[in-house]
Amino acid sequence: MTEQDFIPQEYTKTIESGTITWESPSNIALIKYWGKKKDQIPENPSISFTLNNCKTITKLTYSRKQDTSNYEFEVYLDGEKKEEFKPKIETFFKRVQLYLPFLDSYVFKIETTNTFPHSSGIASSASGMSALALCLMSLEKQLNPEMKDDFFNQKASFLARLGSGSACRSIEGDLIVWGKTDAVDGSSDLFAVKYPYKVHENFKNYQDTILLVDKREKQVSSTVGHNLMHNHPFAIERFKQAHEHLKKLKPILESGNLNDFIAMIESEALTLHAMMMTSMPYFILMKPNTLKIINKIWEYRNQTKSHIGFTLDAGANVHVLYPKHESSEILEFIKNELVAYCQQGHYICDEIGLGANQLL
Ligand code: DP6
Numbered sequence: 001m002t003e004q005d006f007i008p009q010e011y012t013k014t015i016e017s018g019t020i021t022w023e024s025p026s027n028i029a030l031i032k033y034w035g036k037k038k039d040q041i042p043e044n045p046s047i048s049f050t051l052n053n054c055k056t057i058t059k060l061t062y063s064r065k066q067d068t069s070n071y072e073f074e075v076y077l078d079g080e081k082k083e084e085f086k087p088k089i090e091t092f093f094k095r096v097q098l099y100l101p102f103l104d105s106y107v108f109k110i111e112t113t114n115t116f117p118h119s120s121g122i123a124s125s126a127s128g129m130s131a132l133a134l135c136l137m138s139l140e141k142q143l144n145p146e147m148k149d150d151f152f153n154q155k156a157s158f159l160a161r162l163g164s165g166s167a168c169r170s171i172e173g174d175l176i177v178w179g180k181t182d183a184v185d186g187s188s189d190l191f192a193v194k195y196p197y198k199v200h201e202n203f204k205n206y207q208d209t210i211l212l213v214d215k216r217e218k219q220v221s222s223t224v225g226h227n228l229m230h231n232h233p234f235a236i237e238r239f240k241q242a243h244e245h246l247k248k249l250k251p252i253l254e255s256g257n258l259n260d261f262i263a264m265i266e267s268e269a270l271t272l273h274a275m276m277m278t279s280m281p282y283f284i285l286m287k288p289n290t291l292k293i294i295n296k297i298w299e300y301r302n303q304t305k306s307h308i309g310f311t312l313d314a315g316a317n318v319h320v321l322y323p324k325h326e327s328s329e330i331l332e333f334i335k336n337e338l339v340a341y342c343q344q345g346h347y348i349c350d351e352i353g354l355g356a357n358q359l360l
Contacts, residue, residue: 001154001188001190001191002190003099003190006099006155006158006159007098007099008099008100008101008140008144009144011102011140011143011144012143012144012145012146013142013143013144013145014064014143015062015064015139015142015143016063016064017061017062017063017064018061018062018139018142019059019060019061019062020059020060020062020135020138020139020358021057021058021059021060021135021358021359021360022057022058022131022134022135022138022356022357022358022359023055023056023057023058023131023356023357023359024055024056024058024127024128024130024131024134024170024171024355024356025050025051025052025053025054025055025127025130025170025173025353025355025356026051026054026055026056026116026122026123026124026126026127026170027048027049027050027051027126027166027169027170027176028048028049028051028208028311028313028319028321029046029047029048029166029169029268029311029313030047030048030049030249030264030265030268030311031045031046031047031242031245031246031249031264031268032046032242032268032269032271032272033046033165033166033178033179034225034226034229034238034272034275034314035226035229035230035232035235035238035239036165036226036229039095039162040161040162040164040165040168041189041190042165042178042179042189043229043235043239044179044238044239044242044243045177045178045179045180045181045183045184045187045242045243045246046166046169046177046178046179046242047175047176047177047178047195047246047249048166048169048175048176048178049173049174049175049206049208049321049352050169050170050172050173050174050175050176050352050353050354050355051208051350051351051352051353052350052351052352052353052354053115053116053348053349053350053351053353054114054115054116054122054127054210054348054350055114055115055116055127056112056113056114056115056124056127056128056130056131057112057113057114057115057131057359058110058111058112058128058131058132058134058135059110059111059112059135060108060109060110060111060132060135060136060138060139061108061109061111062106062107062108062109062139063106063107064105064106064107065105065106065107068104068105069104070104071090071093071103071104072106072107072108073086073089073093073107073108073109073110074108074109074110075089075110075112076109076110076111076112077112077113077114077118078113078118079111088163089110089132092129092132092162092163095162095163096136096159096162096163099155099158099159100136100140100159102139102140102143103136106139110132110135112128112131112132114127114128116348117215117346120212120215120346120348121212121213121214121215121216121217121218121315121316121317122210122212122317122348123218123222123313125163125164125166125167125222126164126166126167126169126170127167127170128164128167129160129163129164129167130156130157130160130163130167130168130170130171130356131356132160132163133156133157133159133160133163133167133171134156134160134171134356134358136159137152137155137156137159138358140155153171153172154191155191156171156356157169157171157172157178157191157192158190158191161178161190161191161192164222165178165222165226166178166222168191168192169192170355170356171192171355171356172192172194172354172355172356173194173352173353173354173355174352174353174354174355175194175195175199175203175253175352176192176193176194176195177192177193177194177195177246178191178192178193181243181246181247182243182247183243183246183247183249183250184196184197184246195253197250197253197254198253198254199253199254200253200254200255200256201256202256202258202323203253203256203261203323203352204324204352205323205324205351205352206321206322206323206324206351206352207320207321207322207323207324207327207330207349207350207351207352208319208320208321208350208351208352209319209320209322209331209334209347209348209349209350210317210318210319210320210347210348210350211293211317211318211319211320211334211338211339211341211342211347212317212342212343212344212346212347212348213287213289213290213293213316213317213318213341213342213343214287214315214316214317214343215343215344215346218314218315219283219285219315220276220283220285220314222314225276225314228275228276228279228280228281228283229275229279232275232278232279233278234275234278235275238271238275241271245264245267245268248264249261249264252264258307258323259307261309262301262307262308262309262321265309265310265311265321266309266310266311268311269310269311269312270312272312272314273285273286273312276314285314285315285316286312286316287316289316289341289342290312290316290317290318292341293310293318293338293341294310294318296337296338296341297309297310297320297338300333300337304329306322306326306329306330306333307322307323307326308320308321308322308326308330308333309321309322318338320334320338324351331349334347
């Protein structure tokens with residue numbers, strides 16, 4: 001597939017007005033996307049677990065207009081009009097206009113809400129952009145009812161990527177790869193695909209408890225963060241490493257070797273932060289409590305041989321990852337030992353999920 005394949009032929013139907021609603025989840029990367037070329041083309045492949053509970057629900061109301069000279073839309077979050085969201089969506093519309101030529105022929109109302117608290121330090125760009133991309137695809141499917149489901153998902157992922165890179169990994173579940181790599185047949189820089197190989201039972205229903213160490217807005221926006229990889233002294237090595245990690249992850253996912261899995265994901269998380277510490281300008285995005293949690297996890301793992309591990313986003317919050325069959329002991333440990341390091345004791349229990357759903 002190339003970009004050209006996503007430019008539609010003439011539509012066969014006309015649609016005057018209507019409403020579409022999608023819910024789309026967040027995702028957590030195991031091998032991180034950090035560094036991009038133009039239009040969210042990733043510098044390296046990444047793989048993520050789709051989440052189940054942290055979601056954005058977006059309702060798109062549309063009605064046709066005559067004047068196509070500009071975009072007309074309003075954005076609401078939890079029923080409140082959000083002027084500050086408009087520039088990002090306007091940029092997104094401009095980027096995808098070629099692939100969705102109907103965009104300037106409709107007036108849109110975009111009403112969105114997240115299942116996770118707004119100020120939780122959890123980025124909503126992956127769930128938000130994927131939900132919007134899916135709503136727009138549903139409208140396109142009405143204009144072209146012949147469209148096949150596989151193409152629908154692929155194009156939704158392609159469009160979501162143009163909104164925010166990691167959003168392309170939120171359309172489907174449960175293990176998703178984005179970025180061209182020899183390790184995964186069918187992988188692409190343009191859209192994400194389902195991981196196509198055997199995955200051991202150990203990874204079914206994998207748990208992710210998100211410890212909210214810092215609920216403020218991200219200190220470094222992802223755009224600024226990705227740009228730090230331009231001229232970064234270790235960038236080339238890092239991109240190479242991500243490819244190697246994906247190759248190494250395949251036998252781990254197949255055999256269910258949890259110790260090797262944990263070593264891989266923790267190394268990825270710390271490498272992401274190491275990249276930020278060694279860029280210019282440099283950032284330390286962990287907080288003292290992030291390190292306290294990491295040390296506690298390591299101590300507990302050494303003592304109990306439990307399969308608890310962690311990963312991090314580009315921020316201070318900790319994603320504690322563990323297999324379902326160990327969840328009762330590990331949740332006990334989290335509540336007794338780790339929650340004390342969370343801001344106001346707040347944390348979110350999530351788990352691996354199957355992707356977005358259209359709602360009525
Ligand atoms: C650290 O997808 O938020 O979460 O493409 O600029 O929107 P943009 O970046 P974004 O970057 C996510 C980076 C990460 C790692 C990951 O999810 O792979």
